[in-house]
Amino acid sequence: MITSKEELREYIAADNAWYCPSGAKEKIAAAIVCYPQRELKRYLYFLRKQEYYINTARGNKVKGLLGLYYERRKNLLGIRLGIEIGPNCFGKGLCIYHGGSIIVNTAVRAGENCSLHGGNCIGNKGYRGAVPRLGSNVDIGYGAVLIGDIQIADNTVIGANSLVNHSFAEPGSKIAGIPAKKIDMYQE
Known part of the structure; x- marks a missing residue:
């Protein structure tokens, strides 16, 4: 703040x-x-x-x-x-790589050095007011959606077009998919 x-x-x-x-x-x-x-x-x-x-x-x-x-x-x-971000949502170092359909609920709180790649929605599930809480250095890929009362740990990378609807508390996680799950970046 x-x-x-x-x-x-x-x-x-x-x-x-x-x-x-x-x-x-x-x-x-x-x-x-x-x-x-x-x-x-x-x-x-x-x-x-x-x-x-x-x-x-x-x-x-x-x-x-x-x-x-x-x-x-x-x-x-x-x-x-095509960007809608309320005040006091992100710490310093916010990086927006592309405009176009970025919507962040005004109650969202995120740490420093977060990145948005465009096409993102970060908010509630529509029937409750609970919103995501993001740590620092969170990189949110293009088209990723984060909804509900969830917590994302520091240094987490969220893959493109992922739906994140539950918490990931382990720092340094790589997550992707619908619904999102932890992935190994070096799988063949």
């Missing part, structure tokens, strides 16, 4: 660690051509600014309005990108 300007800078820097073009030519090209990575970077920037202002408002009307302003900018860009 972002509670200071210093933390805001840390979160933004960690989120953008792999998005940053290296030179002036690349930055200009990204702005002109409107690379998807640039738009994803902007989305994460608006998300973090929204988090900062809603977490630090404490009755301050200016900060409250700034929180709404950044929420609106995030939501408008999110509609174009």
Whole structure:
């Protein structure tokens, strides 16, 4: 949870660690051509600014309005990108590789350095409010769905198009399938 300007800078820097073009030519090209990575970077920037202002408002009307302003900018860009992530869901270092149908319930809590590859849904089962809790360094493959009152341990890799509907408490697990189960990455 972002509670200071210093933390805001840390979160933004960690989120953008792999998005940053290296030179002036690349930055200009990204702005002109409107690379998807640039738009994803902007989305994460608006998300973090929204988090900062809603977490630090404490009755301050200016900060409250700034929180709404950044929420609106995030939501408008999110509609174009197909991304819906509520504030304070992910720790710093969130990486979104592709836009398109990423939906995260606002009650979800995840650790640092998580990756979303697109086409993800992380939320409840529809009849209960319980949502997944994710550890740090969780990599969620394209099209993976995580639903219900489950816990995913640190350093877990979730395969593409997996349906995760029960907990995986062992750190460093590789899981895949419908429903997801632990797999050995080196099977022939």
